[in-house]
Amino acid sequence: MKINEIKNELLGEMYYDIDHPSGLKILIMPKVGYASTYAIFATKYGSIDTMIEMKDGTFSQIPEGTAHFLEHKLFESEDLDAFERFAKTGASANAYTSFDRTGYLFSCSANFKKNLEILLDFVQNPYFTQATVEKEQGIIGQEIDMYKDIPDWEVMFNCLRNMYHNLPVRIDIAGTQESIAQITADMLYGCYNNFYNLNNMVLAVAGNTTVDEVLEVADAVLKPVEGKMAQRKIIDEPREVRADYCEKKLSVATPQFMLGFKEEWDTPERTAKEEITMEILLDMISGPSTDLYRRLFDANLINNSFGFEYFTGFGYSCVLFAGESNDPKAVAEEIKKEIKHFRENGFDEKVFERTKKKLYGRMIMGMNDVDSLANNMAVSYFAGEDVFTDFETYKTVTVEDIKAMLDKTLDENYSTLSVILPN
Amino acid sequence: MHFENIADGVRLCAQSTDKFKTCRINVSMAMPLDTNASARAILPFILQRRCAKYPDFTTLNRVLDELYGASVSAGVIRRGEAQILSFNLTAIDDRFALDGDTVALECVQLLCDMIFDPLTDGDSFPADIVEQEKRLLIEAIENEMNDKRRYALMRCEEIMFDEEAYGINRLGTVADVKDLTPDDIYYAWKEELREAQIQITMVGSMDVEPVANMLKERFSSIKRQPTEITTKFISAIPKPDYVCEEMPIKQGKLVMGFRTGMRNEDDNPVPMRIAVDIFGGGTYSKLFSVVREKMSLCYYCSAAFFSSKGVVMVQSGIEDVNEEKAKSEIVNQLSLVADGQFTDDDFSSSIKSLTDSIISNNDTPESICAWYATQLLRDTLKTPEAYVEEIKNVDKQQVISAAKTIKLDTVFMLKSNGEVADDED
Known part of the structure; x- marks a missing residue:
């Protein structure tokens, strides 16, 4: 396992850059004097990734808002969902989807190893059924409606829609009521398998921890999978804005x-x-x-x-x-x-x-x-x-x-x- | 933590640490929240953007840029029935200054200049500056409606506390701001320096002594007469109020205001905090796990506890047609907590989660400052560790007893008037 130290003299800071045998990049910054630790397990998959690369190298379209929908659904499992597991440790857990990545995270000031184990485990174990997908359409539908009433959000997406003809950055991160209605459990598995392989992901940890602690959990929980970093397709976009x-x-x-x-x-x-x-x-x-x-x-x-x-x-x-x-x-x-x-x-x-x-x-x-x-x-x-x-x-x-x-x-x-x- | 009295009713609270790369200072000044709110509310903004030494905000901002991008922000907070003017300064720690500059102390000096030595035209604030700041404050008050979640909460509070000081907007009203004269504001400034309860909280590696000396000198010429600030705690009305308003919006906002039955801020607040957390705090809470996850009614549904007034506010964003379903389920979930129908696991999740996040407060300068600044009206300050000990000593029965005293007072619903245009695209 290759462990590099990345330092900055002026700041007096350093962190470890590790190529884990599972294929995952792990970054660890131990901080002295801190009580809490923050960990984020992220994949290079966001709302702009509206195309999946197929095995034959061609790209296939997926509904708008799928990355965000998948983020919500990954918390679920056949028995205890991730929130219920974190409730036993006291950690504060969350997730977000941005234009170009999805991150699962927790912060805690106790039980760090247990929390890291839960994080790595639930993100690696998807469980989607048609029933749970339909239930989530109600919750996310309300999230989409909520954003429609937020002027800062609307002024930005209107601006992006004005600017771009084709680039997917013009679409809302959560998609639309219509687009999320097309999402199925099978589709989520397809996206998961494409974007959630460890070679397309990173684990970053900062705070009250050590390299040994992180690696002990990573070695036990990470399951190597076939895969590579997902390729993004360059999309043609005219120079002109769509409307001024x-x-x-x-x-x-x-x-x-x-x-x-x-x-x-x-x-x-x-x-x-x-x-x-x-x-x-x-x-x-x-x-x-x-x-x-x-x-x-x-x-x-x-x-x-x-x-x-x-x-x-x-x-x-x-x-x-x-x-x-x-x-x-x-x-x-x-x-x-x-x-x-x-x-x-x-x-x-x-x-x-x-x-x-x-x-x-x-x-x-x-x-x-x-x-x-x-x-x-x-x-x-x-x-x-x-x-x-x-x-x-x-x-x-x-x-x-x-x-x-x-x-x-x-x-x-x-x-x-x-x-x-x-x- | 270092505590020191600088003057009558003025406390300095300093945590010396080199854990952070910054120096953070908060100045909080509290007065009773009353009908004179506007004259006080405009002050921090007038003071923050200029001072006698740097008479306009362009000059002042350039000085801050030279101080390695030090930032000063001002705001007005309501805590209980106190109106708190707050200033926050962040600067880099001196060890990162190039060429051996001493940034932190210079920044404190500048902050003092803003608060104690403002730009005046003798015995009032300059009229053109007052006009500009009035325009900005009016826009700030008017724009509070832009955030519908917050707006609905404010409306519910206005209705619920219409006969209490707590219902007064911390920024005052547009009409009051329009009527303000430079003399009114100048008088309010003098009054703040003389009568406000004041706390200065700082976190960083700088020496406390020069800061304390600087502050003592500034206060030495002020004849302090600190005012008493009290908050009324009252019980819920027997028949809950219901008000519904309409707006051109897509998602409805439901707010439910509850009274806890607490008689004052020290009336058993810790079991109450846990009860409210089990009811509508974390993801393990009744509101998240049932109203959101099981019933799919909303994206958010949560309860917030305000110990400084003894009230609980529940907020949720829902489809208008689900209003009755959501309301009755929220009330039902509270009664389950009051009946003790929550598991030992729910109880221990709440204790662990509250403990974990309170301890994490020690890890950012902003949260350390905020932790102590919010205790400005208390005689003795509690550390996060001491608070955690109190949480750990609460048993399930105390939580049930606390939940039993929570009563619904006011329901506010902000609904769509059916006039939202859908996007064309």
């Missing part, structure tokens, strides 16, 4: 907006350096310390909810500006004007250094909690990086990189505005 504006009415007090800028790249995923460069760029254009932010605030066009995000994943990347405003179109115009201003005038070196200093501090602040550490380890593994990559990468970013990034992104010809209006 949309609005919807919901019961909100102040209108909400999301302005998105669609990007085009030659490679399906953004590198750590590209992401950090964009983060600095966006903070320099519209962060709380900027002239733009001040102007928008003083003109009563935004409130504290204004913010931005570099939204990226396999096959998609876009910049999203969002907030609440009585005049979303005016905000969008101001943002576009400011982008143009920076394109023409370049960036101040001093502001760049200050923004970098802020980013450094914020990265440090993100390294406290065992839950974010374990999640970050899992996410960076799927991205082909380690948890400290960003700390090394940010140093290499120069003001020229910022300018070069702006040259190829934030093009208003490929932007779209999504608005939620009060009804």
